[in-house]
Amino acid sequence: MFDLEENRKKVQRALLVGIQDPRMSSDDAERLLDELQELTANLDIPTVDRVVVKLRKAHPAFLLGTGKVQELIAHAKELEADVIIFDDELTPAQQRNWEAEAKIAVIDRQEIIIDIFSERAHTKEAALQVALARMEYSLPRLRRAWTHLSRQRGGGTGARGQGETQLEADSRMIRDRIAITKKELKEVIQHRHVQRAKRLRKPVPTVAIVGYTNAGKSSLLNTMTDSDVLAEDKLFATLDPTTRRLELDNSQHVLVTDTVGFVRRLPHRLVEAFKATLEEAVVADLLIHVIDVTNPDAEKHYETTMQVLKEIEADKNPMLVVFNKIDALEDQSDRERFMFTHKDALYLSANTGEGVSELKETIAHHLNAKYKSTELLIPHERYDVISKLHQSGGIREQETRDEGVYIEGIFPPALAGVIKPFAVTSKSSSET
Structure with a gap:
């Protein structure tokens, strides 16, 4: 496999190739290519040109027809490009065929994304997940790596024979490393x-x-x-989940976790690899689905996120849809259009703080609907129970009385057995 991470400095001129299939508009193809260019720029690889190819029928050998293959290779040579990057996924055989024909590196969107993930993973779990994704991606492409080596050595029957032997050894080594990494990952997840x-x-x-x-x-x-969680204007700035405590106006507090961002055409193996990280979304009491209202593909971004949430079985969780960056929205008709299609959504600016108070109130409302409001009278000697209630963050009112400590609040179901003996009355509230 052409190791993009190791050969980054050698790759200085990229030709980007987008594929427009019959179901896709030219605008969609261009915007996907915009995204690929941004991904590539995140790796400091300059783009010398970009081409969108209309594809009527996929060809198994090169994905494209032979005429278009020769045209793109000639264009790459004219530009002195040292890598061709496809927005579509290429099979291992297609990559080998392209590189044999073009005599330069040919990679796809998957490899770019894996490399970015590799740079941004900081915790042990995320690093293991990326390593696993990279190895599983590389394994069927080992023959391609040895093709590179043969060219560097000048080829020859002897070199090919050694390469074939080394290929088998490397395959076993990677399979062993995959097994070890899966075992380590399992321990970290546990x-x-x-x-x-x-x-x-x-x-x-x-x-x-x-x-x-x-x-x-x-x-x-x-x-x-x-708080001061890393917030950069670049793709995949956050890979490792970060959790912070949020105080709500009703004296309740919740734990809020920032998760890895999604992207169109996210390699499935990375969805699989990051299921553990995304598990924070699976077990959350509430999801906040954030959408950049200024992005022309906002609706498609919404659909992509919902699709990934469905894959990890988190799409049934209660969810607030939030359109962010309204301070940068120039055309108010866009806001009206989103309000028509997403009637229950909230509109805010994380930059200026506009609308954030309303979001906090809505979070509190949803949690209040989920957890029943309860009145308790706890004997003075049972401060162990009072301590647990404070830890839950659900106390809204507390008063010391002669007969005990009166507490009113909203508490999770896990505390039902603890508070039941001290319940006075339950205010009317429906559980969702």
Whole structure:
């Protein structure tokens, strides 16, 4: 496999190729290519040109017809490009065929995304997940790597024979490393489950922020919780989930987690690899789905996120749809259009703070609807129970009386057995 990570400095001139299939508009193809160019720029690889190819029928050998193949190769040589990057996924055989014909590196969107993920993963779990995705991607492409090596050595029957032997050895080595990485990942995930179980025993309601990459999720988390999570204007700035405590106006607090952003044509193996990270969204009491209202593909970004949430079985969770960056929205008719199609959505700016108070109120309302409001009278000697209630963050009113401590609040179901003996009355409230 052409190791993009190791050969980054050697790759300085990229020709980007987008594929427009019969179901796709030219605008869609161009915007997907815009996204590929941004992904490539995140790796500091300059683009010398970009081409959209209309594809009526996929060809198994090169994806494209032979005439278009020769045309693109000639164009790449004219531009002195040292890499051709396809927006569509190429099979291992197609990559080998392209590189044999073009005599330069040919990669696809998957390889670009994996490389970005590799740079941005900081926790042990994320690093293991990326390593696993990279190895599973590389394994069927090993023959392609040895093709590169043969060209460097000048080929020859002897070199090919050694290469074939080395290929088998490398295949076994990667399979062994995949098995070891899966075992390590399983141990790390189990440790995280233990930590989450401890957290849930407190217990505190949880909220997960999800959405398309670069929609402003980290900025929203910072504004809501007055924290300083990394928030950069680039794709996949956040890979490792970050959790912060959010105080609500009714004295309740929740844990809010920022998750990895989604992207169109996200490699499925990365969805699989990051299911553990995205599990924060699966177990959350509430999802905040953030959308960049200024992006022309906002609706498609919404659909992409919903599709990934469906894949990880989190699409049934209660969800607030939030359109971010309204301070940068120039055409108010766009806002009216979104309000028509997303009637229950909220509109805010993580940058200026506009609309964030309303979001907090809505979060509190949803949690109030989920958890029943309860009045309690707890004996003075049972401060162990009072301590647990404070840890839950659900106390809204507390008063010391002669007969005990009166508490009114909203508490998670996990505390039902603890508070039942001390219940006075339950205010009318429906559980969702």
